[in-house]
Amino acid sequence: MWIGTAAHAEVPVFTLEIRDHLFYPSLLVIPAGTKVKLIVLNRDTTPEEFESYELNREKVIMGGAKATIFIGPLAPGDYPFFGEFNPKTAQGLIRAED
Amino acid sequence: MIISLLLALSRQISLNHRWILVAMVIGILGSWLLAYYAYAIAEALEGVGQELLNATLYSAVILSAILLSLHVIPLSMSASKRAFSERRPNFFQPALYSMLVITVSCSVAREGSEIWIYVSGFLYDPGALQSAMIGGAIGAGIGMSLGAIAYYLFVFMPKKIFLPFFLVTVTLVVGGLSMQVAKQFMQIGWLESAAPMWDSSFLVSEQSWLGELLYALLGYDASPSMTQGAFYLAAIMPTISGVLWHVLHRRENNND
Ligand SMILES: [Cu+2]
Numbered sequence: 001m002w003i004g005t006a007a008h009a010e011v012p013v014f015t016l017e018i019r020d021h022l023f024y025p026s027l028l029v030i031p032a033g034t035k036v037k038l039i040v041l042n043r044d045t046t047p048e049e050f051e052s053y054e055l056n057r058e059k060v061i062m063g064g065a066k067a068t069i070f071i072g073p074l075a076p077g078d079y080p081f082f083g084e085f086n087p088k089t090a091q092g093l094i095r096a097e098d
Numbered sequence: 099m100i101i102s103l104l105l106a107l108s109r110q111i112s113l114n115h116r117w118i119l120v121a122m123v124i125g126i127l128g129s130w131l132l133a134y135y136a137y138a139i140a141e142a143l144e145g146v147g148q149e150l151l152n153a154t155l156y157s158a159v160i161l162s163a164i165l166l167s168l169h170v171i172p173l174s175m176s177a178s179k180r181a182f183s184e185r186r187p188n189f190f191q192p193a194l195y196s197m198l199v200i201t202v203s204c205s206v207a208r209e210g211s212e213i214w215i216y217v218s219g220f221l222y223d224p225g226a227l228q229s230a231m232i233g234g235a236i237g238a239g240i241g242m243s244l245g246a247i248a249y250y251l252f253v254f255m256p257k258k259i260f261l262p263f264f265l266v267t268v269t270l271v272v273g274g275l276s277m278q279v280a281k282q283f284m285q286i287g288w289l290e291s292a293a294p295m296w297d298s299s300f301l302v303s304e305q306s307w308l309g310e311l312l313y314a315l316l317g318y319d320a321s322p323s324m325t326q327g328a329f330y331l332a333a334i335m336p337t338i339s340g341v342l343w344h345v346l347h348r349r350e351n352n353n354d
Contacts, residue, residue: 009288027291047136048217053304056294056321057285060148060215062137068145070287071270097111 002016011037016050016092018042018061021083023092032076032096038069049093052081055094072096100163100205100271102245104198105266106252109168109259111173112252113194121199132207134213149282155208156279160333162197162204163272167265167337169194174261175344252305269337275318278325284325294321 006088014036017024021044042048043054052058055074061067074096083090105118131150132139213234219229252260268284283289299320302309312318319326 023143035291037287047215048219049216053320056281056291056319056323059285060136060140060212062140062215063142063219064143067139067140069285070291072291085216 011035013037013039013040015041018044018048018083018090020044021046021048021086021089023081023083023090027095028092029095029097030072030074032098035070035072036072036074037042038071040067040069042067047085049084050081051084052079052094054079056080057081057082100159100268101202102249103252103267103271104166104202106249106255106260107170107264108198109147109253110255110257110264111170113191113198117198118202121202122206124155124199124203126210128203128207129210130214132211133218136215137213144289144354146286149286152208153279153282155204156275158204158208159208160272160275160279161304162200164273164333164336166194166197166201167245167268167272168263168340169197170261171340171344174265174347204283225231229304265337265341270316272337273330274313275327277317277319277322280323280329284323289325291323291325294323295327297321 012031012034014028014030016028016038018040040050040059040061042061042063042065047060047062049058049060050067050069055068055071057071059067059069071094074094076098078094079094079096081092081094101118106113107113108115108117119188136148139151141147143150216236217227217230219231252263255263257294280289284291297320299309302312302318304310304313304318309318309320322330
């Protein structure tokens, strides 16, 4: 599993991976009410776009590249995201919990 | 949208249309360069290069669109009275053309780079590339037909209606773009996201066709944050104050 670990600074860090146009983990639980640093590692050779209407985020991640996206503070709840270049397979959910 | 609007504007105030060729060439070349160096750009400045570049391109479009609007305000106010050619000194022409070129080339470069990157993902898979190209061509076809329809609607509007319409639409587009700028800064953690001011996704979801259309036209955001709202107000302020100033100014002149 790749559920992230808190690193330096006060902002907790979580990691997502893209492999074969899929997100790992597909369910990421983060704390509600706080800003979170999301690191997305694209292990594929093809580019992908991390997109979420609910999180109001979109970012292109080149093949083999690493992207940083800040999200939140979020109200408790579920926030779906997907890979815009492979929307059928690349689906995931961020769950904000108190 | 913004391109057909600007084309119509240059037709309506009888400018030479050649600027669009220059803008398209710069934009397409720029978009290819952005895609080619996307990796380096993304890694630059500790991983915030892409967002900063996007914010810069959006800001360039916003600034030149605002300057264009301020230029159009006096034209729209006196539309009924005098001919434009008399009112517009030649001095303004180069500035006007560069604003048009900047607006269009930056928009094309920004949107185009994402298309190059998307297509590059399929280069090693000819089957998928073909279907991606077909999908892309259909999308581009729909976009261009809508643009053409919009252009002809705008061109056949009487000037008296078109110029105020132009001002309102460009101001809305500029506001939408400014929310994109705010979003770029929130994404890299330089600005706080805060809570959304409202959530209108129950009315028009961003995923619906209407939401996508509104997003493409006006930068619709179903749940904008306070920060985005502030950027929106700041971006539409110059044009609104410009209009108010001209209205008051004209009233004073009439009183004299
Ligand atoms: Cu447009």
